[in-house]
Amino acid sequence: MWKRTMIGAVVLFLVGAAAYASFYIAPEERTMRVIQRIFYFHAASAWAGMTAFSVCFLANLLYVWRREEKWDSLGVSSAEVGLAFITVVLITGPIWAKPAWGIYWTWDARLTSTFVLWLLYVSYLLLRSLIEEPDRRALLSALFGIFAFIDVPIVFGAIRWWRTQHPAPVIMGGPGSGLEPTMRKVFFFSVLALHALMVFLIVERYRLEKLRTDLELVRREAEAI
Amino acid sequence: MSLLPNAAVLLGKELRTEFRSRELLTTTLIFILIVIVLFSFTFDPTSDESRRFAPGLLWLAFLFASSLMLQPCFLREQHNDTLSALRLSVRDPFAIFLAKLAANTLFLLLTELLLLPLFAIMYNVPVLSVLHWLVLVFFLASLGISIAGTALSAISAQARMRELLLPLLMLPLLTPILVASTEVTKALFDRTPYVQWKGIGFLAVFDVVFLTALWLFGEYLLEE
Numbered sequence: 001m002w003k004r005t006m007i008g009a010v011v012l013f014l015v016g017a018a019a020y021a022s023f024y025i026a027p028e029e030r031t032m033r034v035i036q037r038i039f040y041f042h043a044a045s046a047w048a049g050m051t052a053f054s055v056c057f058l059a060n061l062l063y064v065w066r067r068e069e070k071w072d073s074l075g076v077s078s079a080e081v082g083l084a085f086i087t088v089v090l091i092t093g094p095i096w097a098k099p100a101w102g103i104y105w106t107w108d109a110r111l112t113s114t115f116v117l118w119l120l121y122v123s124y125l126l127l128r129s130l131i132e133e134p135d136r137r138a139l140l141s142a143l144f145g146i147f148a149f150i151d152v153p154i155v156f157g158a159i160r161w162w163r164t165q166h167p168a169p170v171i172m173g174g175p176g177s178g179l180e181p182t183m184r185k186v187f188f189f190s191v192l193a194l195h196a197l198m199v200f201l202i203v204e205r206y207r208l209e210k211l212r213t214d215l216e217l218v219r220r221e222a223e224a225i
Numbered sequence: 226m227s228l229l230p231n232a233a234v235l236l237g238k239e240l241r242t243e244f245r246s247r248e249l250l251t252t253t254l255i256f257i258l259i260v261i262v263l264f265s266f267t268f269d270p271t272s273d274e275s276r277r278f279a280p281g282l283l284w285l286a287f288l289f290a291s292s293l294m295l296q297p298c299f300l301r302e303q304h305n306d307t308l309s310a311l312r313l314s315v316r317d318p319f320a321i322f323l324a325k326l327a328a329n330t331l332f333l334l335l336t337e338l339l340l341l342p343l344f345a346i347m348y349n350v351p352v353l354s355v356l357h358w359l360v361l362v363f364f365l366a367s368l369g370i371s372i373a374g375t376a377l378s379a380i381s382a383q384a385r386m387r388e389l390l391l392p393l394l395m396l397p398l399l400t401p402i403l404v405a406s407t408e409v410t411k412a413l414f415d416r417t418p419y420v421q422w423k424g425i426g427f428l429a430v431f432d433v434v435f436l437t438a439l440w441l442f443g444e445y446l447l448e449e
Binding site: 064112113116119120123126127130131132136139140143144146147148150151154155157161 | 373376377380381383384385386390393394397398400401423427430431434435438442445446448
């Protein structure tokens with residue numbers, strides 16, 4: 001318990017430090033001024049969310065392959081946490097867009113595909129809630145998770161093909177793109193901090209799921225007696 | 226190599242079942258017709274407006290209709306308790322999917338082609354000169370819808386609230402199909418029609434990717 005609290009404190013410190021760095025250490029961007037600073041959390045959350053969904057995909061594959069309950073627990077944990085991060089992305093995005101573009105939302109391919117991604121994982125969780133039997137729920141949701149994850153790059157493939165208003169990828173976006181060195185450092189620190197937060201949340205959620213399944217088992221045994 | 230012969234036999238069974246009652250085809254046809262009529266109230270369907278809105282409208286109607294049409298795909302087997310028999314009858318369960326998705330593609334394509342002339346007349350879009358390209362797009366998109374939809378209907382059939390669940394699983398997954406086929410159709414409905422190859426390629430890639438995924442994971446969908 002003590003160890004968990006300590007880890008939680010470290011993660012909280014990292015996220016706080018990232019917030020401090022993005023407000024006070026990163027230089028001000030020339031055209032967007034202070035509004036640009038939301039980028040350090042917006043984009044870093046997107047990265048963390050995508051990592052969580054990748055973990056979910058791996059857990060789904062492992063469940064289908066090994067049929068061990070732990071992979072199902074990891075799958076649902078990472079899907080929920082990933083969804084939380086993508087929700088942050090979908091909320092911070094419009095906050096940035098209003099002053100920068102003059103509108104909160106535009107049906108640009110990138111925004112839309114992030115929204116579709118969000119919907120896919122909401123469906124994943126919904127599906128889980130609609131199947132009673134644990135083994136069947138684990139297997140079918142794992143399979144849907146696999147299909148959904150395969151769909152993601154196809155949905156995102158539309159970014160470069162059909163019209164887009166979202167800023168072109170700044171990081172790994174090809175020649176002419178790139179961040180100023182301090183901004184780059186702050187950004188990658190944010191990415192690190194939010195990944196730490198993500199892993200922490202997944203571990204905690206996983207523990208909760210484990211308790212839930214244990215409780216379910218005990219309850220069933222009690223009913224059998 | 227018993228996969229294709231097995232699938233062919235099962236496809237025959239699917240087609241026989243459907244053409245005896247023609248329930249699916251009739252209801253889907255009427256559903257799309259209703260949607261098309263209702264859509265006409267939401268904007269002024271002059272020729273210019275139609276060129277802009279009609280492709281999206283058409284594909285939205287097809288997509289919604291397919292989410293209804295694919296419902297009974299596995300539900301029917303479940304109601305009649307025939308899924309185990311089906312599974313026992315083939316060596317590779319992929320044959321079951323292959324037969325069902327082929328049947329669904331055929332049904333969808335048939336409804337789409339039946340509705341096309343009516344749609345062209347009501348919304349003032351000339352289709353005759355680009356008919357062969359439209360058929361290609363219809364085929365690729367219907368195939369994609371059927372591949373993903375058949376897999377998902379196998380999932381939703383085993384859950385609660387299945388009738389509501391299938392569209393919720395299916396529609397977000399099929400957004401790439403909606404985007405690509407709308408873009409291609411829009412290009413074909415243009416004043417100077419042209420073929421948007423990247424959209425056609427996109428649809429083909431979607432089909433191949435999901436067919437491979439179904440081939441890899443399909444058997445687990447039918448586990449008891």
